[in-house]
Amino acid sequence: MELPSVKLVYFVFILQYLPEYFHSELFFIMAPRIFITGVSGYIGGQVLHDITAKHPGYQIRGLVRNEKQQEEITSKYPSVQTVVGTLDSTDILVEEAAQAAVVLQLADADHNSSILSLIRGLSQGSKTRTLIQLSGAASVIDVSSGLGKPTPKIWDDITDLHEISNFDHSHGHAVTDQLAVSAGKEHGVRTAIMIPPTVYGRGEGPIKNASMTIPWLVEAIKKRGKGFTIGEGKKHCQCDTYQRCLDRNLVFGRACTGT
Numbered sequence: 001m002e003l004p005s006v007k008l009v010y011f012v013f014i015l016q017y018l019p020e021y022f023h024s025e026l027f028f029i030m031a032p033r034i035f036i037t038g039v040s041g042y043i044g045g046q047v048l049h050d051i052t053a054k055h056p057g058y059q060i061r062g063l064v065r066n067e068k069q070q071e072e073i074t075s076k077y078p079s080v081q082t083v084v085g086t087l088d089s090t091d092i093l094v095e096e097a098a099q100a101a102v103v104l105q106l107a108d109a110d111h112n113s114s115i116l117s118l119i120r121g122l123s124q125g126s127k128t129r130t131l132i133q134l135s136g137a138a139s140v141i142d143v144s145s146g147l148g149k150p151t152p153k154i155w156d157d158i159t160d161l162h163e164i165s166n167f168d169h170s171h172g173h174a175v176t177d178q179l180a181v182s183a184g185k186e187h188g189v190r191t192a193i194m195i196p197p198t199v200y201g202r203g204e205g206p207i208k209n210a211s212m213t214i215p216w217l218v219e220a221i222k223k224r225g226k227g228f229t230i231g232e233g234k235k236h237c238q239c240d241t242y243q244r245c246l247d248r249n250l251v252f253g254r255a256c257t258g259t
Protein backbone atom coordinates (compact mmCIF):
# COMPACT_ATOMS: atom_id res chain seq x y z
CA MET A 1 0.00 0.00 0.00
CA GLU A 2 1.35 3.39 -0.90
CA LEU A 3 0.47 6.40 1.17
CA PRO A 4 0.43 9.99 0.02
CA SER A 5 3.09 12.49 0.88
CA VAL A 6 0.97 14.94 2.75
CA LYS A 7 1.72 17.52 5.35
CA LEU A 8 -0.96 20.09 5.17
CA VAL A 9 -3.76 18.52 3.22
CA TYR A 10 -6.24 17.95 6.00
CA PHE A 11 -8.99 19.16 3.83
CA VAL A 12 -9.80 21.55 1.07
CA PHE A 13 -12.45 23.98 2.00
CA ILE A 14 -14.20 25.32 -1.07
CA LEU A 15 -16.93 27.82 -0.49
CA GLN A 16 -18.61 29.63 -3.30
CA TYR A 17 -20.11 32.35 -1.15
CA LEU A 18 -18.94 34.24 1.88
CA PRO A 19 -19.84 32.94 5.33
CA GLU A 20 -20.90 36.41 6.46
CA TYR A 21 -24.10 35.77 4.54
CA PHE A 22 -25.18 33.36 7.26
CA HIS A 23 -24.74 35.73 10.12
CA SER A 24 -26.94 38.39 8.62
CA GLU A 25 -29.68 35.96 7.66
CA LEU A 26 -32.62 35.04 9.80
CA PHE A 27 -32.12 31.82 7.96
CA PHE A 28 -32.85 29.38 10.71
CA ILE A 29 -35.20 30.79 13.29
CA MET A 30 -35.89 27.15 14.10
CA ALA A 31 -33.02 24.91 15.16
CA PRO A 32 -30.90 24.12 12.12
CA ARG A 33 -31.69 20.82 10.49
CA ILE A 34 -28.72 18.70 9.47
CA PHE A 35 -28.93 15.60 7.32
CA ILE A 36 -26.00 13.18 7.66
CA THR A 37 -25.18 10.13 5.57
CA GLY A 38 -22.86 7.46 7.00
CA VAL A 39 -24.06 7.86 10.60
CA SER A 40 -23.59 4.11 11.07
CA GLY A 41 -19.91 4.48 10.15
CA TYR A 42 -16.73 5.43 11.95
CA ILE A 43 -16.43 9.08 10.93
CA GLY A 44 -20.17 9.67 10.51
CA GLY A 45 -20.86 8.06 13.88
CA GLN A 46 -18.31 10.26 15.60
CA VAL A 47 -19.73 13.35 13.94
CA LEU A 48 -23.15 12.33 15.16
CA HIS A 49 -21.80 11.82 18.67
CA ASP A 50 -20.06 15.20 18.75
CA ILE A 51 -22.86 17.21 17.16
CA THR A 52 -25.51 15.85 19.50
CA ALA A 53 -23.24 16.51 22.50
CA LYS A 54 -22.18 20.01 21.50
CA HIS A 55 -25.34 21.16 19.74
CA PRO A 56 -28.32 19.49 21.38
CA GLY A 57 -30.58 22.03 19.72
CA TYR A 58 -29.83 20.91 16.18
CA GLN A 59 -32.37 18.71 14.45
CA ILE A 60 -30.31 15.78 13.24
CA ARG A 61 -31.49 13.27 10.68
CA GLY A 62 -29.33 10.41 9.51
CA LEU A 63 -29.42 7.94 6.64
CA VAL A 64 -29.16 4.28 7.69
CA ARG A 65 -29.32 1.12 5.64
CA ASN A 66 -31.75 -0.88 7.76
CA GLU A 67 -33.92 -1.03 10.86
CA LYS A 68 -31.20 -2.65 12.97
CA GLN A 69 -28.95 0.36 12.46
CA GLN A 70 -31.96 2.59 13.03
CA GLU A 71 -32.59 1.00 16.45
CA GLU A 72 -28.95 1.07 17.46
CA ILE A 73 -28.71 4.77 16.71
CA THR A 74 -31.99 5.96 18.17
CA SER A 75 -31.48 3.91 21.35
CA LYS A 76 -28.22 5.80 21.97
CA TYR A 77 -29.31 9.14 20.58
CA PRO A 78 -33.08 9.46 21.11
CA SER A 79 -33.18 12.96 19.67
CA VAL A 80 -31.77 11.78 16.33
CA GLN A 81 -34.19 10.78 13.62
CA THR A 82 -33.20 8.26 11.02
CA VAL A 83 -34.44 7.34 7.60
CA VAL A 84 -33.84 3.96 6.02
CA GLY A 85 -32.32 3.99 2.55
CA THR A 86 -29.05 3.98 0.68
CA LEU A 87 -27.05 6.48 -1.31
CA ASP A 88 -28.99 5.23 -4.32
CA SER A 89 -32.37 6.15 -2.80
CA THR A 90 -32.73 9.23 -4.93
CA ASP A 91 -36.16 10.33 -3.72
CA ILE A 92 -35.17 10.02 -0.07
CA LEU A 93 -31.96 11.97 -0.53
CA VAL A 94 -33.68 14.75 -2.46
CA GLU A 95 -36.47 15.00 0.10
CA GLU A 96 -34.11 14.99 3.10
CA ALA A 97 -31.75 17.50 1.55
CA ALA A 98 -34.63 19.78 0.61
CA GLN A 99 -35.52 20.07 4.30
CA ALA A 100 -31.96 20.50 5.56
CA ALA A 101 -29.78 23.55 6.10
CA VAL A 102 -26.61 21.50 5.83
CA VAL A 103 -25.95 18.02 4.48
CA LEU A 104 -22.89 16.10 5.63
CA GLN A 105 -22.11 13.36 3.11
CA LEU A 106 -19.87 11.07 5.17
CA ALA A 107 -20.75 7.65 3.76
CA ASP A 108 -18.75 7.33 0.57
CA ALA A 109 -16.11 9.54 -1.00
CA ASP A 110 -16.85 8.34 -4.53
CA HIS A 111 -20.60 8.12 -4.89
CA ASN A 112 -21.56 10.49 -7.68
CA SER A 113 -25.29 10.00 -8.04
CA SER A 114 -25.88 10.73 -4.35
CA ILE A 115 -24.03 14.03 -4.73
CA LEU A 116 -26.39 15.04 -7.49
CA SER A 117 -29.47 13.98 -5.51
CA LEU A 118 -28.35 15.87 -2.42
CA ILE A 119 -27.53 19.02 -4.36
CA ARG A 120 -30.84 18.82 -6.17
CA GLY A 121 -32.61 18.66 -2.81
CA LEU A 122 -30.55 21.44 -1.24
CA SER A 123 -31.23 23.69 -4.21
CA GLN A 124 -34.97 23.50 -3.62
CA GLY A 125 -34.85 25.74 -0.57
CA SER A 126 -35.34 29.46 -0.90
CA LYS A 127 -32.07 30.14 0.94
CA THR A 128 -28.55 29.09 0.04
CA ARG A 129 -27.65 25.82 1.68
CA THR A 130 -24.52 23.74 2.09
CA LEU A 131 -23.16 20.31 1.23
CA ILE A 132 -20.05 19.12 3.07
CA GLN A 133 -18.53 16.17 1.23
CA LEU A 134 -16.05 13.88 2.96
CA SER A 135 -13.31 13.00 0.50
CA GLY A 136 -9.89 11.50 1.21
CA ALA A 137 -6.21 12.16 0.64
CA ALA A 138 -5.95 9.37 -1.93
CA SER A 139 -6.29 12.30 -4.31
CA VAL A 140 -2.68 13.30 -3.60
CA ILE A 141 -1.10 9.85 -3.71
CA ASP A 142 1.98 10.08 -5.90
CA VAL A 143 4.08 7.03 -6.69
CA SER A 144 5.87 8.62 -9.61
CA SER A 145 9.24 8.33 -7.84
CA GLY A 146 8.68 4.65 -6.97
CA LEU A 147 7.05 2.69 -4.17
CA GLY A 148 8.36 3.61 -0.74
CA LYS A 149 10.32 6.56 -2.05
CA PRO A 150 9.57 10.07 -0.86
CA THR A 151 8.05 12.63 -3.18
CA PRO A 152 9.26 16.20 -2.83
CA LYS A 153 5.83 17.79 -2.91
CA ILE A 154 4.25 18.82 0.36
CA TRP A 155 0.69 19.80 -0.33
CA ASP A 156 -0.77 22.95 1.09
CA ASP A 157 -4.51 23.33 1.16
CA ILE A 158 -4.33 27.08 0.56
CA THR A 159 -1.48 27.69 -1.86
CA ASP A 160 -2.19 24.48 -3.80
CA LEU A 161 -5.95 24.90 -3.80
CA HIS A 162 -6.21 25.50 -7.53
CA GLU A 163 -4.18 22.38 -8.36
CA ILE A 164 -6.03 20.21 -5.85
CA SER A 165 -9.36 21.43 -7.17
CA ASN A 166 -8.44 20.60 -10.75
CA PHE A 167 -6.70 17.24 -10.55
CA ASP A 168 -7.16 15.09 -13.63
CA HIS A 169 -9.55 12.26 -13.09
CA SER A 170 -6.85 9.65 -12.54
CA HIS A 171 -6.51 11.05 -9.00
CA GLY A 172 -8.54 9.25 -6.37
CA HIS A 173 -11.82 10.99 -5.46
CA ALA A 174 -11.15 13.81 -7.97
CA VAL A 175 -14.22 13.01 -10.07
CA THR A 176 -16.57 13.19 -7.10
CA ASP A 177 -14.91 16.21 -5.48
CA GLN A 178 -15.15 18.18 -8.71
CA LEU A 179 -18.68 17.01 -9.40
CA ALA A 180 -19.78 18.28 -5.99
CA VAL A 181 -18.22 21.69 -6.55
CA SER A 182 -19.47 22.12 -10.11
CA ALA A 183 -23.00 20.89 -9.37
CA GLY A 184 -23.08 23.13 -6.31
CA LYS A 185 -22.11 26.16 -8.39
CA GLU A 186 -24.67 25.30 -11.02
CA HIS A 187 -27.50 24.96 -8.52
CA GLY A 188 -26.56 27.70 -6.07
CA VAL A 189 -25.54 25.32 -3.29
CA ARG A 190 -22.40 25.98 -1.25
CA THR A 191 -20.00 23.07 -1.15
CA ALA A 192 -17.10 22.21 1.13
CA ILE A 193 -14.79 19.28 0.41
CA MET A 194 -12.96 17.81 3.41
CA ILE A 195 -9.90 15.77 2.48
CA PRO A 196 -8.47 14.03 5.54
CA PRO A 197 -5.59 11.58 5.35
CA THR A 198 -5.89 8.38 7.43
CA VAL A 199 -8.11 9.08 10.41
CA TYR A 200 -7.42 7.04 13.54
CA GLY A 201 -8.39 6.68 17.16
CA ARG A 202 -11.17 4.75 18.87
CA GLY A 203 -14.43 6.34 17.82
CA GLU A 204 -17.39 7.01 20.09
CA GLY A 205 -20.10 6.62 17.47
CA PRO A 206 -23.05 4.28 17.91
CA ILE A 207 -21.97 1.41 15.65
CA LYS A 208 -18.47 1.39 14.14
CA ASN A 209 -15.61 2.49 16.37
CA ALA A 210 -12.59 1.68 14.22
CA SER A 211 -11.33 3.48 11.16
CA MET A 212 -11.65 1.53 7.93
CA THR A 213 -7.98 2.04 7.14
CA ILE A 214 -6.22 0.84 10.32
CA PRO A 215 -7.62 -2.73 10.17
CA TRP A 216 -6.11 -3.12 6.70
CA LEU A 217 -2.66 -2.42 8.13
CA VAL A 218 -3.24 -4.60 11.18
CA GLU A 219 -4.43 -7.48 9.00
CA ALA A 220 -1.37 -7.19 6.79
CA ILE A 221 0.93 -7.20 9.84
CA LYS A 222 -0.89 -10.18 11.37
CA LYS A 223 -0.68 -12.08 8.12
CA ARG A 224 3.03 -11.43 7.86
CA GLY A 225 3.67 -11.96 11.56
CA LYS A 226 5.62 -8.72 11.87
CA GLY A 227 5.65 -5.11 10.78
CA PHE A 228 6.76 -4.08 7.34
CA THR A 229 7.93 -1.26 5.16
CA ILE A 230 7.11 -0.71 1.53
CA GLY A 231 10.24 -0.44 -0.59
CA GLU A 232 12.65 1.88 1.19
CA GLY A 233 9.89 2.91 3.60
CA LYS A 234 10.62 6.57 3.09
CA LYS A 235 7.20 7.68 1.99
CA HIS A 236 5.34 9.63 4.63
CA CYS A 237 1.81 10.74 5.22
CA GLN A 238 0.27 12.80 7.94
CA CYS A 239 -2.46 11.02 9.86
CA ASP A 240 -5.25 12.73 11.69
CA THR A 241 -7.00 11.92 14.92
CA TYR A 242 -10.73 11.70 14.60
CA GLN A 243 -11.02 14.57 17.09
CA ARG A 244 -9.24 16.97 14.77
CA CYS A 245 -11.16 15.75 11.75
CA LEU A 246 -14.42 16.03 13.61
CA ASP A 247 -13.67 19.43 15.05
CA ARG A 248 -13.43 20.68 11.50
CA ASN A 249 -16.78 19.19 10.67
CA LEU A 250 -18.24 21.03 13.62
CA VAL A 251 -16.54 24.29 12.75
CA PHE A 252 -17.84 24.07 9.20
CA GLY A 253 -21.27 23.07 10.38
CA ARG A 254 -21.44 26.01 12.75
CA ALA A 255 -20.26 28.38 10.04
CA CYS A 256 -22.93 27.07 7.72
CA THR A 257 -25.75 27.35 10.20
CA GLY A 258 -24.60 30.64 11.68
CA THR A 259 -24.53 29.17 15.20
Ligand SMILES: NC(=O)c1ccc[n+]([C@@H]2O[C@H](COP(=O)([O-])OP(=O)(O)OC[C@H]3O[C@@H](n4cnc5c(N)ncnc54)[C@H](OP(=O)(O)O)[C@@H]3O)[C@@H](O)[C@H]2O)c1
Binds near residue numbers: 195212
Ligand atom coordinates in the same frame (compact mmCIF):
# COMPACT_ATOMS: atom_id res chain seq x y z
N1 LIG B 1 -11.33 6.35 7.88
C1 LIG B 1 -10.38 7.02 7.27
O1 LIG B 1 -9.21 6.99 7.66
C2 LIG B 1 -10.74 7.88 6.09
C3 LIG B 1 -9.81 8.85 5.67
C4 LIG B 1 -10.13 9.64 4.59
C5 LIG B 1 -11.32 9.48 3.93
N2 LIG B 1 -12.20 8.52 4.35
C6 LIG B 1 -13.45 8.36 3.61
O2 LIG B 1 -14.53 8.69 4.45
C7 LIG B 1 -15.64 7.86 4.14
C8 LIG B 1 -16.15 7.24 5.43
O3 LIG B 1 -15.09 6.59 6.07
P1 LIG B 1 -15.31 5.74 7.40
O4 LIG B 1 -13.98 5.36 7.88
O5 LIG B 1 -16.24 6.44 8.31
O6 LIG B 1 -16.01 4.45 6.77
P2 LIG B 1 -17.11 3.49 7.41
O7 LIG B 1 -16.85 3.26 8.85
O8 LIG B 1 -17.21 2.29 6.53
O9 LIG B 1 -18.45 4.34 7.32
C9 LIG B 1 -19.20 4.51 6.14
C10 LIG B 1 -20.65 4.34 6.51
O10 LIG B 1 -21.44 4.74 5.41
C11 LIG B 1 -22.39 3.74 5.12
N3 LIG B 1 -22.54 3.61 3.68
C12 LIG B 1 -21.57 3.40 2.77
N4 LIG B 1 -22.09 3.32 1.55
C13 LIG B 1 -23.41 3.47 1.69
C14 LIG B 1 -24.50 3.47 0.79
N5 LIG B 1 -24.31 3.27 -0.52
N6 LIG B 1 -25.73 3.66 1.27
C15 LIG B 1 -25.96 3.85 2.60
N7 LIG B 1 -24.96 3.86 3.52
C16 LIG B 1 -23.71 3.67 3.05
C17 LIG B 1 -21.82 2.44 5.66
O11 LIG B 1 -22.90 1.61 6.05
P3 LIG B 1 -22.70 0.05 6.27
O12 LIG B 1 -21.86 -0.07 7.50
O13 LIG B 1 -24.05 -0.51 6.44
O14 LIG B 1 -21.98 -0.44 5.04
C18 LIG B 1 -20.97 2.89 6.84
O15 LIG B 1 -21.65 2.81 8.04
C19 LIG B 1 -15.15 6.84 3.10
O16 LIG B 1 -15.60 7.22 1.83
C20 LIG B 1 -13.66 6.93 3.18
O17 LIG B 1 -13.05 6.69 1.93
C21 LIG B 1 -11.94 7.74 5.43
